[in-house]
Amino acid sequence: MLSRTANGLFWMSRYIERAGNIARLLDAGRRMDSIPNSDQGRASEWESIVIASGCRETFPHDLQSATMEQVAEHLIFDPENPSSIHCCLKAARENARAMRIAITREVWDVLNGAWSEMKRKDMRMVTGGKLAAFLEWVKEQGFLFTGAVEASMLRDCGYSFIQLGQNIERADATARLVDVKFHVLLPSAQDVGGGLDHMQWVQLLRAANSLRAFRWTYRETVTPQAVVHFLVLNAASPRSLMCCYQQIVASLHDIGGQTALQDDARRQAEHLGTQLENATVETIIAHGLHEWLTMMIEQTNALGMQIGDAYGFNGPEPMMQEMQAQ
Amino acid sequence: MLTQPTEKSTGKGIMFNEMYDGDEVRPEYRIVADWLAANGPDALNEKREEAEALFKRIGITFAVYGEGGDPERLIPFDMVPRIFGADEWERIEAGSIQRTRALNAFLTDVYNDREIIKAGIVPAEMVDQNEAYEPVMKGFTPPGGIFSHICGVDLVRTAPDEAFVLEDNCRTPSGISYVLENREVMSRMFPELFRSGRVRPVDHYGDMLAEAMASVAPPMCEDEPTMAIMTPGHFNSAYYEHTFLADLMGVELVEGQDLFVEGDRLYMRTVYGPKRIDVLYRRIDDAFLDPKVFNPESMLGVPGIIDAYKAGGVTIVNAPGSGVADDKAIYTYVPEMVEFYLGEKAILPNVPTWRCGREDELKYVLENLGDLVAKEVHGSGGYGMLIGPKATAQEIEDYRKRIEADPAGFIAQPTLALSTSPVLVEQGLAPRHVDLRPFVISGTETRLIPGGLTRVALKEGSLVVNSSQGGGVKDTWVLNAGGV
Numbered sequence: 014m015l016s017r018t019a020n021g022l023f024w025m026s027r028y029i030e031r032a033g034n035i036a037r038l039l040d041a042g043r044r045m046d047s048i049p050n051s052d053q054g055r056a057s058e059w060e061s062i063v064i065a066s067g068c069r070e071t072f073p074h075d076l077q078s079a080t081m082e083q084v085a086e087h088l089i090f091d092p093e094n095p096s097s098i099h100c101c102l103k104a105a106r107e108n109a110r111a112m113r114i115a116i117t118r119e120v121w122d123v124l125n126g127a128w129s130e131m132k133r134k135d136m137r138m139v140t141g142g143k144l145a146a147f148l149e150w151v152k153e154q155g156f157l158f159t160g161a162v163e164a165s166m167l168r169d170c171g172y173s174f175i176q177l178g179q180n181i182e183r184a185d186a187t188a189r190l191v192d193v194k195f196h197v198l199l200p201s202a203q204d205v206g207g208g209l210d211h212m213q214w215v216q217l218l219r220a221a222n223s224l225r226a227f228r229w230t231y232r233e234t235v236t237p238q239a240v241v242h243f244l245v246l247n248a249a250s251p252r253s254l255m256c257c258y259q260q261i262v263a264s265l266h267d268i269g270g271q272t273a274l275q276d277d278a279r280r281q282a283e284h285l286g287t288q289l290e291n292a293t294v295e296t297i298i299a300h301g302l303h304e305w306l307t308m309m310i311e312q313t314n315a316l317g318m319q320i321g322d323a324y325g326f327n328g329p330e331p332m333m334q335e336m337q338a339q
Numbered sequence: 340m341l342t343q344p345t346e347k348s349t350g351k352g353i354m355f356n357e358m359y360d361g362d363e364v365r366p367e368y369r370i371v372a373d374w375l376a377a378n379g380p381d382a383l384n385e386k387r388e389e390a391e392a393l394f395k396r397i398g399i400t401f402a403v404y405g406e407g408g409d410p411e412r413l414i415p416f417d418m419v420p421r422i423f424g425a426d427e428w429e430r431i432e433a434g435s436i437q438r439t440r441a442l443n444a445f446l447t448d449v450y451n452d453r454e455i456i457k458a459g460i461v462p463a464e465m466v467d468q469n470e471a472y473e474p475v476m477k478g479f480t481p482p483g484g485i486f487s488h489i490c491g492v493d494l495v496r497t498a499p500d501e502a503f504v505l506e507d508n509c510r511t512p513s514g515i516s517y518v519l520e521n522r523e524v525m526s527r528m529f530p531e532l533f534r535s536g537r538v539r540p541v542d543h544y545g546d547m548l549a550e551a552m553a554s555v556a557p558p559m560c561e562d563e564p565t566m567a568i569m570t571p572g573h574f575n576s577a578y579y580e581h582t583f584l585a586d587l588m589g590v591e592l593v594e595g596q597d598l599f600v601e602g603d604r605l606y607m608r609t610v611y612g613p614k615r616i617d618v619l620y621r622r623i624d625d626a627f628l629d630p631k632v633f634n635p636e637s638m639l640g641v642p643g644i645i646d647a648y649k650a651g652g653v654t655i656v657n658a659p660g661s662g663v664a665d666d667k668a669i670y671t672y673v674p675e676m677v678e679f680y681l682g683e684k685a686i687l688p689n690v691p692t693w694r695c696g697r698e699d700e701l702k703y704v705l706e707n708l709g710d711l712v713a714k715e716v717h718g719s720g721g722y723g724m725l726i727g728p729k730a731t732a733q734e735i736e737d738y739r740k741r742i743e744a745d746p747a748g749f750i751a752q753p754t755l756a757l758s759t760s761p762v763l764v765e766q767g768l769a770p771r772h773v774d775l776r777p778f779v780i781s782g783t784e785t786r787l788i789p790g791g792l793t794r795v796a797l798k799e800g801s802l803v804v805n806s807s808q809g810g811g812v813k814d815t816w817v818l819n820a821g822g823v
Contacts, residue, residue, distance in 0.1 A: 111573040324610040
């Protein structure tokens with residue numbers, strides 16, 4: 014497989030996954046926003062969503078007074094924001110078109126259809142109570158994509174690069190989603206552990222499509238410790254970091270390594286997987302949840318870069334040096 | 340050598356309708372007439388909608404240069420097949436093969452011994468001052484002596500037994516994806532018409548091309564040759580066809596950025612490291628192929644590929660410099676090439692052509708411009724031409740000035756009464772002008788599939804069939820001997 018093809022499949026997959034994850038973040042914001050806030054504390058939900066989405070730098074308004082409309086505009090439609098849903102669906106479709114030969118018609122149909130529908134949408138279609146339905150639609154496109162890939166793609170290294178892109182993006186997104194809770198301010202320190210705090214954790218689970226699964230798994234009330242366990246450490250939870258890392262390692266094994274750089278990338282993924290296995294909710298919270306999540310986000314992105322280097326995504330130089338060294 | 344066009348081919352006589360002979364349906368088209376009699380035109384219209392949905396799904400597109408609009412628009416497809424009888428096809432096949440062999444012999448000759456120039460048949464300046472002539476190919480003979488491995492011979496018919504070559508396409512002729520996709524759609528729409536086995540299949544094109552490419556593997560290649568298709572990228576108007584060909588042959592579709600040359604071999608960058616390519620079917624123009632030899636600004640090409648090619652490390656399909664055989668000035672010499680290299684009479688004649696670079700012929704052209712079709716020697720795609728009988732006095736006057744300013748840059752031909760084939764319109768069937776591009780493949784052997792690209796001028800009375808000018812396409816059927 015050409016390195017350029019692997020790169021295109023990897024990013025096609027990352028972008029469609031990112032579109033869904035931006036939708037999940039917006040959904041979390043929408044849900045937090047709807048919690049009655051009896052106190053006069055500053056509403057910081059929308060600010061926290063912008064921060065967690067990693068779009069702080071591109072957000073064109075005052076962050077502290079960010080409104081739902083401003084955030085929705087920036088995260089959904091802004092063509093200047095490379096992570097907006099608009100740009101993600103466009104980039105996923107562009108990559109698919111360039112790699113048309115490496116994907117099935119079913120996969121192409123999903124991405125082509127998603128983009129042609131997205132092109133026709135504007136702010137009027139997401140305001141006035143219509144945001145939730147729109148976000149559902151975005152998430153649906155992700156599910157359609159995953160389904161089309163699962164049911165129609167040849168199980169070769171192209172498939173593995175798609176899986177890899179999806180799980181790296183998802184690990185990053187779940188870490189960011191849990192981190193939202195850190196950025197949402199509570200009116201006062203006494204509210205920690207109180208009703209509002211509890212409600213916010215519940216909404217976070219909902220945004221991760223995980224509230225029901227959580228109840229089935231733990232059969233107990235929502236506590237911060239249990240949520241962290243479910244979304245970070247529980248391999249049975251499909252969006253957990255643990256689940257993502259298990260699949261990242263499996264994909265790298267399937268693709269196989271033929272150079273030292275490729276072996277290094279796999280070992281690094283295994284190392285991060287082991288780090289997750291050895292972690293407990295207690296050690297994470299002792300470390301500081303926000304700090305720990307930030308570290309995971311950074312390491313996940315570094316791993317993505319390392320994989321790109323190893324398989325020739327980021328230019329030919331490392332590959333040629335390797336060939337000459339052998 | 341210039342012969343007076345016959346009465347019937349100049350349009351003064353009766354136009355040849357390929358479906359009818361007087362009121363009688365010609366035997367080749369009986370299959371269409373029978374189907375219509377049994378099902379009616381409404382059924383055909385329904386099938387058309389179904390076919391359009393299929394084409395949309397496949398995503399077969401062609402961008403129209405200079406017209407703006409959707410760069411991924413569909414090319415119009417007409418549901419009525421264009422049909423050739425076995426005898427008719429035999430002549431077209433033999434003529435196209437003969438012509439392609441002569442063109443390849445000419446290319447090898449002009450880059451090496453230049454016998455045809457020494458013999459005084461083709462003037463040296465026609466070759467040396469030709470923009471498509473590549474001095475870098477001087478003294479080089481590609482494997483098997485083949486320059487143009489895929490050659491499109493554009494033909495028009497004017498009578499049941501009269502066909503002319505309109506032009507040759509020796510560089511990177513496109514359209515084969517339509518031929519195969521049209522057939523795919525037609526066989527889904529009308530399975531009963533194919534079940535009889537009367538229509539000869541075309542789906543071995545990929546194997547034929549792969550065999551030809553393998554047969555011209557470079558001298559350095561000692562094992563099974565690895566092949567690839569090279570595209571300028573997905574913004575190119577023919578990108579669909581590039582992906583189609585790669586899929587058909589099961590080879591990688593590469594871009595310049597995927598390729599590099601080392602030690603006179605060509606490599607592609609794969610996830611497991613560099614992999615060698617032996618035969619590269621490139622679908623980019625010469626000028627972009629190698630920035631070290633051609634356009635140094637090009638980002639699409641592969642530095643050093645020409646050196647590797649000449650050293651015998653890789654075969655480039657079609658060879659650089661092939662274009663010297665297919666411009667409209669060289670075209671006029673092709674019948675003489677056939678005699679010179681093959682010692683045979685040309686089976687398919689040229690359209691009589693006046694070269695404006697010659698004083699007596701220029702005089703004739705300027706005096707009769709209103710009756711002629713005038714073309715730029717280096718033009719292609721139906722752009723920049725004048726159709727005298729359809730032009731206004733002002734257009735003719737403007738064109739006359741252009742010719743006078745650069746006579747050698749123009750040729751002129753009589754307006755032929757192009758044959759028509761029926762197309763489906765709202766009211767039923769109506770005749771429209773058609774041409775034909777068979778794709779001749781050359782390796783150890785020179786062959787072609789029974790069929791080709793039939794382009795059709797969808798506007799009533801229009802003679803321009805180019806897809807870039809709003810023409811459409813049809814499936815082309817060749818019937819088995821004894822099939823009619």
